[in-house]
Amino acid sequence: MFNSLRPNSLGELLEIIDNGDYYIFAGGTDLFIRKRQWQGAERKFDKDVVFISHLEELRGIFEDRNYYRLKTCVTQDEVANSDLLPDYLRIPYGLMGNPAIRNTATVGGNIVNAAMVADSLPLFYALDAVIVLKSIQGDRILSIRDFILGRYKTDRYENEIMYEVIIPKEDFTGYRYKKIGSRKSSILSKLSVFMVYRKAHGKIVDIRVSVGAVNDVPIRSEEAEKEFIKDNNLDKFLLTIREMMEGEDDRRSTKLYREEIGLRIIKNFLEEVMEE
Amino acid sequence: MKIRDRICRVDSVEKINGKVRYIEDIDFENLHFARTLRSGIAKGEILSIDYPEIPDGIWVVDASDTPVNEVLMIKGDMPVFADKTVNYIGEPIALIVGKDKQQVIEFMNGIVVNYRKDEGIFHIDECRGHEDMTYSSYEYQKGDIGELDYDDTFEKVYSTGYQEQLYMEKQGLVGEYSDNIVTIHGSMQCPYYIKNALIHCTELPGDNIRVIQNTTGGAFGGKEEYPSLMACQLAVAAMKIKAPVELIFDRREDILYTTKRHPSQTRIKTYLKERRIVGMAFTYELDGGPYWGLTDVVLQRGILTLTGCYNIENVKVEGKAYKTNNIFTGAFRGFGAPQSMFALEQHMNQLARYLNKDPIEFRRQYFVKKGDISATSGVFNETIMLQEMADKLEKMSDYEEIKNKKDYYHGVGVAFIPHGGGFTGDGEASHIKAVVNLKKDESGSVHILVSSVEMGQGAKTVLAKIVASALDIGIDRIVYDDPDTFKVPDSGPTVASRTTMVVGGLLYKAARKLKPLMSQKGEVLVTETFKQPDNIKWDQTQLRGNAYLSYSWAAVIAEVEVDPITFEIKCTNIHGVYDVGLPIDEDTFIGQVHGGVAQGVGYGMLEVMESIDGLIQQNSFSSYSVPTMADMPRMYTDWIYNPYKEGPYGAKAAGELTLVGVAPAIASAVQDAIGIEINDLPVTSEKILAEVLR
Numbered sequence: 001m002f003n004s005l006r007p008n009s010l011g012e013l014l015e016i017i018d019n020g021d022y023y024i025f026a027g028g029t030d031l032f033i034r035k036r037q038w039q040g041a042e043r044k045f046d047k048d049v050v051f052i053s054h055l056e057e058l059r060g061i062f063e064d065r066n067y068y069r070l071k072t073c074v075t076q077d078e079v080a081n082s083d084l085l086p087d088y089l090r091i092p093y094g095l096m097g098n099p100a101i102r103n104t105a106t107v108g109g110n111i112v113n114a115a116m117v118a119d120s121l122p123l124f125y126a127l128d129a130v131i132v133l134k135s136i137q138g139d140r141i142l143s144i145r146d147f148i149l150g151r152y153k154t155d156r157y158e159n160e161i162m163y164e165v166i167i168p169k170e171d172f173t174g175y176r177y178k179k180i181g182s183r184k185s186s187i188l189s190k191l192s193v194f195m196v197y198r199k200a201h202g203k204i205v206d207i208r209v210s211v212g213a214v215n216d217v218p219i220r221s222e223e224a225e226k227e228f229i230k231d232n233n234l235d236k237f238l239l240t241i242r243e244m245m246e247g248e249d250d251r252r253s254t255k256l257y258r259e260e261i262g263l264r265i266i267k268n269f270l271e272e273v274m275e276e
Numbered sequence: 277m278k279i280r281d282r283i284c285r286v287d288s289v290e291k292i293n294g295k296v297r298y299i300e301d302i303d304f305e306n307l308h309f310a311r312t313l314r315s316g317i318a319k320g321e322i323l324s325i326d327y328p329e330i331p332d333g334i335w336v337v338d339a340s341d342t343p344v345n346e347v348l349m350i351k352g353d354m355p356v357f358a359d360k361t362v363n364y365i366g367e368p369i370a371l372i373v374g375k376d377k378q379q380v381i382e383f384m385n386g387i388v389v390n391y392r393k394d395e396g397i398f399h400i401d402e403c404r405g406h407e408d409m410t411y412s413s414y415e416y417q418k419g420d421i422g423e424l425d426y427d428d429t430f431e432k433v434y435s436t437g438y439q440e441q442l443y444m445e446k447q448g449l450v451g452e453y454s455d456n457i458v459t460i461h462g463s464m465q466c467p468y469y470i471k472n473a474l475i476h477c478t479e480l481p482g483d484n485i486r487v488i489q490n491t492t493g494g495a496f497g498g499k500e501e502y503p504s505l506m507a508c509q510l511a512v513a514a515m516k517i518k519a520p521v522e523l524i525f526d527r528r529e530d531i532l533y534t535t536k537r538h539p540s541q542t543r544i545k546t547y548l549k550e551r552r553i554v555g556m557a558f559t560y561e562l563d564g565g566p567y568w569g570l571t572d573v574v575l576q577r578g579i580l581t582l583t584g585c586y587n588i589e590n591v592k593v594e595g596k597a598y599k600t601n602n603i604f605t606g607a608f609r610g611f612g613a614p615q616s617m618f619a620l621e622q623h624m625n626q627l628a629r630y631l632n633k634d635p636i637e638f639r640r641q642y643f644v645k646k647g648d649i650s651a652t653s654g655v656f657n658e659t660i661m662l663q664e665m666a667d668k669l670e671k672m673s674d675y676e677e678i679k680n681k682k683d684y685y686h687g688v689g690v691a692f693i694p695h696g697g698g699f700t701g702d703g704e705a706s707h708i709k710a711v712v713n714l715k716k717d718e719s720g721s722v723h724i725l726v727s728s729v730e731m732g733q734g735a736k737t738v739l740a741k742i743v744a745s746a747l748d749i750g751i752d753r754i755v756y757d758d759p760d761t762f763k764v765p766d767s768g769p770t771v772a773s774r775t776t777m778v779v780g781g782l783l784y785k786a787a788r789k790l791k792p793l794m795s796q797k798g799e800v801l802v803t804e805t806f807k808q809p810d811n812i813k814w815d816q817t818q819l820r821g822n823a824y825l826s827y828s829w830a831a832v833i834a835e836v837e838v839d840p841i842t843f844e845i846k847c848t849n850i851h852g853v854y855d856v857g858l859p860i861d862e863d864t865f866i867g868q869v870h871g872g873v874a875q876g877v878g879y880g881m882l883e884v885m886e887s888i889d890g891l892i893q894q895n896s897f898s899s900y901s902v903p904t905m906a907d908m909p910r911m912y913t914d915w916i917y918n919p920y921k922e923g924p925y926g927a928k929a930a931g932e933l934t935l936v937g938v939a940p941a942i943a944s945a946v947q948d949a950i951g952i953e954i955n956d957l958p959v960t961s962e963k964i965l966a967e968v969l970r
Binding site for chain 2: 036037038039040041042098178180181182183184185186187188251252253254256257260261264265268
């Protein structure tokens, strides 16, 4: 048996999670599936469950001069159809899961779950996003890289809620995104590549490339990006990324495919951008 | 009504508005729930089972409760519950039954099974040449391949993987026992297969066994033999507990442990003389899993039409099915033909390329026609219109234009497929002996009394239409309830694309008999029994003669685009021309085509299912990727009329045919697009990359 709690406010939520260990249930598209044991029987929750998706304080997409802010319970569909957000966020969100999943699954869930196949993480890595965690003691602000510790591992304390993700606004010239799954829809990625860039006077002045679903966490090398801006040496850039790849054979794909095709996509993206 | 009238499917409204009740929706008083205790190893001996203290309300049902511990399929080698030895991962050892699911789960969590583990056999390469690992072995010849005059040979090996039926409604049955009668309700294709298995297992007389089908949400062969196992377990459980017991699998359980399409390997060696085929030799092998099941029959369907749509003068065919410790393989739409036809059609495409000929032109030289001798040395009795079908296909697909598209990542592939309707050889007459009844009641309604089931394929619509047309009455006067073995005769299993052609044919004859009696007062019952047409001759020991009552034909073109950077494949178009005699209901037939294409696209390029040491790796909707709407090609469908004398209104088999040609057409299109050889299904981006880098 387990208890279900439904706090009436963010304050109440923070009180609750400060006094015990809970499953925090937002969209539930992953958690609810993972905890099943037999259709018609109780879910196997070994801790009490606290529901949060009804809390208005955890919803909404905002912008100010320098940042976009996505609250944790914003659904994937709300991102995909937002009037505020740029295409480089909207389009990848529109390719996640399927319509039913996107209407329920949340921005926060995809991040906190920290699955290697989480499609939002490569975006946030490339965009230098920041995670805001709230607890009764106050806020903690971490870069996405410091927040994600590994496969299914984050730096969230038990008494914290992931409150929002903050994305710096940049004047990008364009973006590229490629997600590959074993079918066209309703599928977890076996590989994804995200790139944003800025060009000035025909030269690349900012480039960010991240690769998802190959390693436990997204691959990105700021060092290699800086070098590339200086020398435009594509082979050198690809070599650095190749050396960072630790793909595996699993039921979705092969190490060879993930690594080779990941590099082919990056090469193609960069060549396109250089020629533009 | 008339047979060509367009009607709404008779079962669509209640399925769309949600009124229909599947087995899981039905309440039974005092219902108990069963969960299966399964083997955790692929091969070995059960040394002991440590059960926690059995609390009130929990029952353990196992081999010791089972009167005859055999599930009668073709043989009875599969136990109802594993007793001492286990032969595959997931093999049932016991049912744990209780009214409270949570209590059942808690009890199951405390069970420890102690095994002595043995080395399992997981690949057919390990079985070759071992008598004890071979279920069946067949060989037949036409002409003399040993005495051939040839100047060249072309030899390739083809392989295919598992495929899961993935019916929307999972396996589910309820067993009851009262007044010394065992009743099984649920999702199934073959009520009388279950009845016969229950007679064998319970040793009750046939009159004490009742099987009632419920609305069945898809089957595709997956509910042909497998429910017999579940029904035996439930009968034993219900007899022990004296209460109704429900066994409904969870999706993962269903994907992991129920029957799959047989993985195969086919070697084809073609002998050429002056660039013409003079002989072909085939070796066709199947992974039959741990028990006989229906493997022997799947093997026969795989090998009996191995020369496909072609008249080859000298043929040698060897077929073997092996015993492994992989998952139980069984019936699945196509039944051995998707494997053998992939091999043959891909071989024909590669041969055409080798001889520098257009793949359709190349095939035309060899198309069978009426009067030709088949691979099994029977005479093709019917008109065969493959040339006309090829003409139609070329025209509808703009073949000349699409095959010359210059984009190097666009490809066109071709397949021509025969499919024999009904049971193999004389099986309809010697094994099935179908009986149908038609009953006019006092109100003037006509009841179709058959054991054939509606499982989504359209049987209720098609059979009702045949009877209503033959009687020239409105379809609303036809009653066709889900079969109950206490009420309907054995018209055979709902398999082998036989329902329209064979059962529909008998119903048509029965309706013709009934027509002059319609004005009689009171109830009128007419019966019709299958008789083998005189021109069908079959020798089962030699595999010689007419392998099927009649053949349906398919001509398919697939167009694909391959992404030159990622090697992702998109099947853009499927063009198909079919000869099913006459489609009884055109919309239902188009539904069969679209469903067949979906399952064929899955088999051809999406549905990767790998087994590691006997355990299936892709065990959910998220990891086993059947096509979504976004993966579906545009489908262009047409047919020719070529009525079959014995079929109702000329109708032949339609159900399986539409699936079989899709995968080979896609594989050859990918081959055409990127110029590498595809010899293994499904074609995936990973395989293409590995081949490109080789």
